[in-house]
Amino acid sequence: MDDFIYAKIIDGDIIFFFEEGCTQKELFEQFQKKLNMMKNFFKMGDSFYIYLKDDTQYNLLPKVAKFASTLNLQLAGAYFGDLPSVKKSKKELNLSSTKIFRKHVRSGQVIENPGDIIIFGNINKGAEVNAGGSVIVFGKVAGIIRAGLSNKRNVFIIASQMESSLIEIAEIPLFNYQWPETPVSIRTTGDEALVEQLEI
Known part of the structure; x- marks a missing residue:
């Protein structure tokens, strides 16, 4: 092995x-x-x-x-x-298929991974993050996140601060959503995306 x-x-x-x-x-x-x-x-x-x-x-x-x-x-x-x-019973992130970034994702940058993505930084406006699985951002999100592109079950998006005009999870888009000022969690329930305030 x-x-x-x-x-x-x-x-x-x-x-x-x-x-x-x-x-x-x-x-x-x-x-x-x-x-x-x-x-x-x-x-x-x-x-x-x-x-x-x-x-x-x-x-x-x-x-x-x-x-x-x-x-x-x-x-x-x-x-x-x-x-x-x-x-x-808890959600798992397999670190061998997870990409971890300890930096800001700047305008014009595109980050992709067939697994999960963890970002210790901001996703600036004009930047894009595409994940087959879940996305966790320890920072502010002003750019685009697409999660659940290949795995549409048990995926989620977590962000310390959300200001994005487009978030997509398991092919369910959220356009110009009125995000809470607190950290947020986004997950799917049936054919809908559920946005919840998150206590960290």
């Missing part, structure tokens, strides 16, 4: 999944590579969880925690065997 460790965001937590059928040495080496590849995603002091499908590998925990501390990260906890039902 080439990718026997992968990361997802579930209910706001970053969880590294450790697959079965590998030695502890293979798992730990792959985890070191994966965490080093993703270190720009984290901020100093951030935490994450791990999920060991093979619960006999529990003695990996001290090694994982020690290595994380060298990158100024923290192991917040671990799951074994099976995820709790509360986590299973």
Whole structure:
């Protein structure tokens, strides 16, 4: 198995999944590579969880925690065997198919990804973001967002501030919508788009 460790965001937590059928040495080496590849995603002091499908590998925990501390990260906890039902019922973002941008999307720029998109910045007027899945924006949206282009189920758009004249989710357009001044969440229910105020 080439990718026997992968990361997802579930209910706001970053969880590294450790697959079965590998030695502890293979798992730990792959985890070191994966965490080093993703270190720009984290901020100093951030935490994450791990999920060991093979619960006999529990003695990996001290090694994982020690290595994380060298990158100024923290192991917040671990799951074994099976995820709790509360986590299973939540929307997942698979980070291997998610594009993460730590910058503003400027006028004239087009960002596309067949999976989910997370943006730590603004989407300026004249910019466009197209995602097969969901879009999360930690900033102001004045440009165009199209989400759910390939996956029309369980997709959503979240923005800290929404001022866009065109948002489209699962092919349902919202033209010149009167957005609330609070952070917003947009999701589909049946053939309609539902806009909700979001408390962060």
